[in-house]
Amino acid sequence: MTLAIDSVSLVLGDGDQRVTALNDVSLAVKAGELCAVMGPSGAGKSSLLAVCGGLLKPTAGRITIEGEDMTTLKENERARLRRERVGFIFQQSNLVAALTAMDQLLLMSHINARKPDRSARNRAARLLEEVGLKHRAGHRPHQMSGGERQRVGIARALMTEPSVLLVDEPTSMLDHGRGREVVGLLAKQTREHGVATLMVTHDQAMLPWADQVAEIEDGVLAAPAVQQSRGRA
Amino acid sequence: MFLALRDLLFARGRFTLMATVIVMVALMMVLLTGLSSGLVDRNISGIRALPITHLAFEYDDKPTWSNSMVERAMWEGWAGQDGVIAATPLGNTMFNARTSGGEPVTLALWGMEPGSFIDPGADIGRPIGDDPYGVVVSRMLVSDNDVAIGDTIVLDRVLTELKVVGLLDAHDNIAHTPIVYAPFRLWAEASYGPPGGPPEGESLPDILYDFATVVALKLEETTEIAAIDEELFTVALDKPMSFVASTGYKAERDSVRINQGFLLVIATLIIGAFFSIWTIQRTGEIGLIKALGASTGYLVRDALAQASLLLAVAVSIGVGIGYALGDLIVERTDIPYVIDINAMLISGSLVIGGGLVGAIVAVRTIARIAPIIALGQLR
Structure with a gap:
């Protein structure tokens, strides 16, 4: 299993402020599969992404990415795992204001302590083309629409050939049409690049693209339902 | 430098403002350095021009040019010691005087044995010695007061008439006063003799010629200075230390250094403050880049590279402008100013160093920014 979440709990805050953000959550996402986690605000969706990406350490349980146990790693090792996989x-979209669309992607090579060589440039150009932004390669975030920025975000996430994609409310800032476009693209990239994608959303309209859908509420994840009708919404 | 360069271009307005401040600080450092070298030059250039290794003063805790008086036994004593290549008396007395044109001038009359190792000779005209009243004057006295060879300078009070027989190209000064080089006997008579010189047909007693201000020394490295000092009741200072014995030198040097120190502190604080605010403004972005997998080290290196580049460019511009302005000051004004490339480079390096210290303190906050802020809801 590419991404395996095994009995993970996360308690935030101290004393009276203690909140159980995740309560014994288990979930598995295979390569090439898009898993959507639905839930209202404050249900624990972002907490789930944070522990999967190693931004927070779970209070209990285990998270493995391609078999590597993230929960035992130190902060700088988690950062390494994050940039590699x-x-x-x-x-x-959260792009860097000073960088053009192309540079947003090349930044990922730099973070990996590699000067972008020709193959990195080619890959960045190809990814921008895949998300339909070849003509926007030289534009900075403030020169792009919300949908375009989100598509740059998708291309950037795929730049390092990750095995896991973690997606946080990709449609929250987009209108319905652009939201569908972006999630459709995400589903396509998930299949084509063979990554395990975990997407949290509160937007029901995006569910038809998901291979499995799980509901989360008050930190408790209901058993995911497997869907057959992906991509036909 | 990937992010650093792009940030510099993207936020060029802010960085230009900051760079302008750094340019000004570097410029002030360079100008202050030039002025301090100029002041120092006016104070001790005459001493610096002496081909000596040491000067022996009359024994004192804090020997000074104005208080020291050495006697014949001292310079003859020094001359006879092992490791002493040369020792000769040097007299220094300040006089008010009038030029042939009636202009009042202040001068430092230096008495020395003609032909001794400290006799500077003359660049134009004749050296001292041929004429008992003949003197050689330094360039500053010439340019400021229109003095020429053949002129007479009359010392106030003692009424000694000095005949200008030679000129030196150098601006030799001590304590901001131009030096007039005179034969030792003439200096002794002007300093210790009766006004107007000896009565006609009489000579002055020999004891008059047994005193000087300091003993100019050329020593070998192995000379046992302390032992000789103790024996002769002198205190020999090496050349740089003897500068301090010149009136006002230490105070001038220290006041300029205090100004330079303050400028450095200001540069450090300004740059530290700028990068602190800049880092705080970038908090969201830094959290994002960390969430993408960047290490703190990567981001700190990038930020410091940015600060270094900004500092290097701005300081180079400041030093460049300082050099050009210094050139103008020397060409067009009477302000004591010396263009010293080494001192300018040191000043520039100090500003860069101070700025980097400020930047290092500022970018430490990068370590405290958590990548979790990239996930907005958990902020």
């Missing part, structure tokens, strides 16, 4: 796609 995890692609993050944030809500509001």
Whole structure:
């Protein structure tokens, strides 16, 4: 299993402020599969992404990415695992203001302490083309629409050939049409690049693209339902 | 430098403002350095020009040019010691005087044995010695007061008439006063003799010629200075230490250094403050890049590379402008100013160093920014 979440709990805060953000959550996502986690605000969706990406350490349980147990790693090792095997796609796209679309992708090579060579440039150009932004390669975030920025975010996440994609509310800042476009693209990239994608959303309309859908509420994840009708919404 | 360069270009307005401040600080450092070298030059250039290794003063806890008086036994004593290549008396007395044109001038009359190792000779005209009243004057006295060879300078009070027989190209000064090189006997008579010189047909007693201000020394490295000092009741200072014995030198040097120190502290604080605010403004972005997998080290290196580049460019511009302005000051004004490339480079390096210290303190906050802030809801 590419991404395996095994009985994970996360308690945030101290004393009276203690909140159980995740309560004994288990989930598995295979390569090439898009798993959607649904739930209202504060249900624990972002906490789930945070522990899967190693941004927070779970209070209990285990998370493995391609068999490597993330929960036993130190912070800098988690950062290493993140840059090598995890692609993050944030809500509001979260691009770096000073960088062009092309540079957003090349930054990933730099973070991996590699000067972008020709193959990295080729890959970045190909990814931008795949998300339909070849003509926007030289544009900075403020020169792009919300949908375009989100598509740059997807291309950036795929730049390091990750095995896991973690996607946070990709449609929250987009209108319905652009939201469908972005999730459709995400589903396609998940299949084509063979990554295990975990997407949290509160947008029901995005569910038809998911291979499995799980509901989360008050930190408790219901057993996921497997869907057969992916991509035909 | 990937992010650093792109940030510099993207936020060029902010960085240009900051660079301008750094340019000004570097410029002030360079100008202050030039002025301090100029002041120092006016104070001790005459001493610096002496081909000596040491100067022996009359024994004192804090020997000074103005208080020291050495006697014949001392310079003859020094001359006879092992490791002493040369020892000769040097007299220094400040006089008010008038030029042929009636202009009042202040001068430092230096008495020395003609032909001794400290006799500077003359660049134009004749050296001292041929004429008992003949003197050689330094360039500053010439340019400021229109003095020429053949002129007479009359010392106030003692009324000694000095005949200008030679000129030196160098601006030789001590304590901001131009030096007039005179034969030792003439200096002794002007300093210790009766006004107007000896009565006609009489000579002055020999004891008059047994005193000087310091003993100019050329010593071998192995000379046992302390032992000789003790024996002769002198205190020999090496050349740089003897600068301190010149009136005002230490105070001038220290006041300039205090200014330079303050400038450095200001540079450090300004740059530290700028990068602190810059880092705080970038908090969201830094959290994001960390969430993408960047290590703190990567981000800190990038930020410091940015600060270094900004500092290097801005300081180079400041030093460049300082050099050009210094050139103008020397060409067009009477302000004591010396262009010293080494001192300018040191000043520039100090500003870069101070700025980097500020930047290092500022970018430490990068380590405290948590990648979790990239997931907005958990912020």
